[in-house]
Amino acid sequence: MAEPDCPNGLWDEHLGTAIDIQEFRDCSRTNECAYCGMLLDIITHTKPSWLTDESSTRDLSIAIKPRERWVFNTNLSLPNSKGSGSIRLLEDGQQIDSVQLFKPITDVQKLSLISWDRYEKLLFGESLDIAPSSDSAIAFERASHWLKDCADNHSCYTDAQRSFLPSRMLRLEESEAASSVQLVERSAVSASPYAALSYCWGKDTSGVIITTKANYSSHLKGIPVISLPKTVQDAITVCRRLGIYLLWVDALCIVQDDGEDWRREAEKMIDVYFNSFLTISANEPNSCKLGFLGPQRFGSSEWQQSVPVQVPPGLGGPASHLLFRDSQMERPKLFSLDSRGWCLQESVMPRRRLVFDGCELSWNCMEKMFCECGHLDEEACGIYPLLRTGRHADEEDDDDELSIYAKLHLEWMDFVEQYSQRALTKSSDKLIAISGVVRLFQTRFAKSKSNETEKDKQILGLLRNLVVKNSYMPPGISDGYFSGLWGDCFIPNLTWTVDHTQLEKSDRMEHRKIEDSVSPSWSWASIDGPVTFRHMEISIGVWRERMNPELTFDAVVHETYQRIGLGLWNKDEGMQEAPMNGGDYDMFVEATCEEVIIV
Template identity: 30%
Template sequence: MDPCATCRDLEPLPGFSGGFITGGTGQDLKDSGSTCQLCSILWEGLEVFCLNSPATVQWMALRQAEDSFRLQYKRSSAERAWMGLHFYTKYSQDRFSDVFKPTNDLEPDTACIKYLSQMKGWIKTCDEKHQVCKSRQNNYLPTRVLDVSRDPDRIFLYEPAKADKGPYTALSHCWGGVVPIITTENTLDKFKAGISIEAFPKTFRDAILVTRELECRYIWIDSLCIVQDSKDDWRHEASRMADVYGNSYVTISATASENSSGGLFRRHDPLDLKHTVQRPAENGVCATVHVRPALEHAPYFASSPYGLESSTPGPLLERSWCFQEYLLAPRVLSFTEWEILWLCLSKRSCNCGEYNEDMRDIVAASDLKARFDTQLRDSSPKDLRRLWQDVVEAYLLKGLTYDTDRLPALAGIAHLFSQRSLGRYVNGLWEPTLVADLFWGLDSSFAQNYDIVAKRTLHQAMPSWSWASVSGSFRYAPSTYVFEGIKIISISWEPMISNPLAQVSTKTITIRGVLVQALAWGGADYEKNPSNHYRRVQIHNEKDHSWLVDVTSELYCDPDNPADVYIFSGTKGPGLVLRNVKGSSSTYQRIGFIEGYPPKRDERGSETIQMI
C-alpha cells in the first residue's frame, strides 16, 4: 500500500534530513484524517492545543530513528518561532509505539514526589557511578554559608571555621530588582543569631527545601553570604565565584523565576499537560496516543534563551552572572517551567524522559558546558582559545543590571583560563593574541533572526577596542584570517589595580598598521530600523564598500552628508572602522568592523596610533 500523501506514514526520510518527514497545513491533516488514522491523530492533537484557527497553521513532522516524534507548527509564514507538540505512547507494546515512542507524562506540580525522587536518584547515581564527578567533590566551604540543619524554622548565617567541612549547595537566581532580605554590615550579627524561614522569599525557601532533601547542611545564596553594602567584601567574594560555584555539591538554578519571589516549582492545569487520543484497533481494543507540549532541552543545556518558545519563561538564561555560575558549577539542578533538568560532568537527565541515564551521553562537540568542563582540564592552547571565544560570544548575549559588571561577571571563568597559560588578561582579551583578539565583529544574521539590538556600555572607563564595551550578537574573527603588518607597540597598564580580571586594566593601546581616511554613510532610517548594522564606506578614487557598525546609533547619515572615519588594518585581513577623538591627531575609538577593504594596502605606509 502506498504511504499517505499527507503524513507519509510518518516514516523518516532516508539519509540526512534533520529528522524532517513532511509538512503542510492544518487543513491538510483534517481532510486526510478521514482516510488516514495517523493524520487524524495529528489533527486531533493540533486542534486541542492550537486554539486559534488550527486549520490555517503550517506544520512539519520531525522524527529521527532514536528520538521522539514531534509536530512543529506556527500560525503564519511571517512568524519565526515554531511551537511544538510531542506525541507519545506509554508502553512498548502499544500499537503506535514504533512511531510515537513511549515516554513519561508531565506532572501538574513540579514539586511532586515523583520529580523529587527522580532528582535524588540522579544525584545518588552520580555520587556512586560517575568517576569524573566524584573526583571533583571536596570539603571546601565559602567564607559564609547558611546553615539549614539546626532548626526547621530558623536559618543561621554562618562563617565556617577551618575544621568545618562541606558539602553545600549554591543558588543561582535572578535578583529581578530588590531582594527582600540581604546581609549588610548592620544585619550581619543579627543573621548569625538566626533568621525565621518565613522571612525568606519563595525562591530561597524552595532552595532550602531542596538542600534539605539532598541532606546538605549548608546553602550559599549571594544576597545573604556577601555583605552587600561593603565594597571590600563584595570585591573579595566576587573574585571567588570560581571557588564558590566550582566546589558546590550541587548548584540550584531558579531558571524559570524572574525574581526571588518566583520560586523553583510550578503548578499547571492538567488539561494543559496532556490530551489522550484513542482510536479503535482491529482487535476491538482502543489504541491510545498521548499529546503534550513539546519540551525544548537544548536551550537549557546551552544556557541560552534562544530556541525556547516565547510562552516558556527562562529569565535566568538571559543573565550574565548566572551564565558564569552555570559554567562554573560541576553539577546543576535546573528548575524550569515544566520539569527539573540535571546536568553533571557525565550525563544530562530530565523528568520527561527524553534525556536519561541509560540512553545518551553528553554531545561534547556542540555542548558548551561539556566542552568547558573537559577542555579546561586537558586541552591545547588552540582549543582553549577557541573555547574562550565561544564563551565570550555566548556571554555577550546576556544582560546586566550594571554595565560596570561586564568584566566582574566573567572574572571567575577568566581566572580558570588565566591558570592555563593564555597570558596576561587585557580587558577580556589576552596579550599574546591581542592583535587577532581586536578583530571581533557583529554576527549580523543571528542578530537579525532574533531582533537583537547591540548596545555600547555606559561604563566610561571601558575602551572601545574591547568586546566588553558592547553587548549583543558578536563573534571573533575566524581563525583562518591572516593578520600581517599590525604590531602592538605598547599597552598602557593602569596603576593600582587590585583585580585585573574584574577591573579595567588598561584604557589605551598603541598600535601600528595601515590607516586610511574614508567617508561613511548609511542607516538613515535608523529610527525605523535600529537593527540594520550595514553601512557603506568609500576612500578617495575607490569604489564604496559595505561594513558593519558595532552599534547602530553611533553612525547613521545619508550619502549626501557622510561622516569622516578611518580604516585601520594590516596589509592583509579585516579592518577596524575608527573615529578620530576630537582634539587629538592620533587617538581613535572603534565604531565597526570591515572585511576586504581598502584595496592596495600593501602599497600604503604604516602609522602608529592610540586606540581607546
C-alpha cells in the same frame, strides 16, 4: 523491530512528502491499515478540524516529518532540540498547522538511552509525564534520582571539590518543620557537601533580609525561615528533600555593607559555584520575593494532553496512548536568570545544576542532561566542556584537527558572544562580572598550551608595551589578558563585530559605546550590545582548506603577528579613538583577516 507495514506504502517511501488526507482515509477503510488508522485517530483527538466536511473541499494534505537524528556536541551526542517528529497539515502546499506526539515513559533513566530505530524514535519522542508542580513528590523523586545517578556513576564531583567550603554557609536542620536556619563560618563546619543558589534578586528588594555588619552576630545565632525571601525558602526546601544541609546564598553569606568582605567573597564566587555539590538554578521568577516551587507550565492540561490511540508494533507499540503538546506554547526564549550578565558564570561553572524555570524540571551535569519534556536544548548541551572539565594537552585525541588549546580559544569566543547578549545594571561592570571565569580560562590555557617559545615571549612583550597601558586586568590575572582579549590569540580576538542579528531580536534599538567603560575601544567590552566573531568561524575552515592542512592554531597566530603586526600597532592610537562599529575599523579588521588567512 518491524517497520510500518502499510499496504499502500504511505509510511515508507513517501515518508516526509505531502499526501492527500483522502489517501490515508481510503487506506484505513479499504485495507484496515493500523498505521493510517492510528494517524486518523490522532487527528480526530488533537486536530478534529482537519477532518470536517468543510475541509473536504479544500486542498489539504498531510506530511509525516521525521525527527532529525542527532546533534553532535563536543562531549555529548543527543537528540535534536525538537524532541519529536511531527504530523503537518498543508493547504495548497503550505504548512498551516502541526502536531507533535511523545511516548510517555516512567523510568527517568531511560531518557538518556535513546536508540534510533528509524520509525519509532524518529516519529515519536520520549518524555516523562511532566509533573504539574515542581513542589510535588514526583518532581522531587526525579530530582533525587538524577542526583543519585550522578553521584554513583559519574566523575562530576571530585575529591578537590569535596575539600572546598565557602567562607560562610547556612546550616539547615533536617526536619522541614524547623523554623530557623543558622549562618555558620567555615571553621565551624566539617567537610560536607553544600548547595549553592543561583537566582534573581529582582528590582524591588525592599524588606529583603540580607546579612549586614549590624545583624551578623544575630544571624550566627539563627535566622527565622519565614523572614527570608520566598526563593530562599524554596531553596531550603529543595536542599532538605535532597538530603543536603548546607546552603550558600550570596545575600546571606556575604556581608553586603562591608566593601572589603564583598570584594573578597565576590572574587571567590566562581569557586563557590564550581565546587558546589549541587547548584540550584531558579531561572524564574525575576524576583526573590516570589519563589520558584509551584505549578509548572508544561505540566498543565493546556500544554500536555493524553491521547488514547493504539500504537502498532512498527511504531513502537503496543501502547494505548501518546502525549500531545501544543506546538504554539513554547518556553520563553530567555529566562530572567539567563538575561543577567553576572549570572552567566553561575550557569557555566557548576558541575551539577538542578534547574527550575516554571515550565519543567531539568538536570545538567558534566556527563548528562535530562529534562522532563524530552526536548533537549542543543545550545545548552555540554556547554564549555573543556573549560569545565580541565582537559589539557597530554589528553588530546590524535584524530582531532584542532588542539585542546585551540578549542579553548573557541570556547572563549563563544563565551564572549553569549555574555555580550546579557544585561548588566552597571555596564561598566562588563569585565569585572566575568573575572572568575577569566581566571579559570587562564588556568586552562596554561595547562593545555605547549612550552612557551621565544616568539611567544616577544609577542607578549610587544603587547605589554603597546596595549597594556589602556587595558583592564582583574585581580589575580597575570600577564597575557588585555581587556577581554588573550595575548596569544590577540588578532583573532580582535575580529569581533556587532551581531546585528541578535541586536534585532533584543529589546534595544542599537548598540552603544559604554561611556564609563574601563575598556579601550578595540575591546568588545567597550560597547553595550551583542557581538560575534563571525570572521573567526570562517577562518578556522580556511586554515585547513586553503593553507597547509597541518598548520596549527599557534602557527596561524604567529603568522598573523608577523604579517600585520607592525601595521596594527601603528594604528593603535586610531583604534582607541574610533568606535568598533563605525565602519572603517570593521573593514580594517575584516581585510586583515582576509590578508592573513586567505592569501
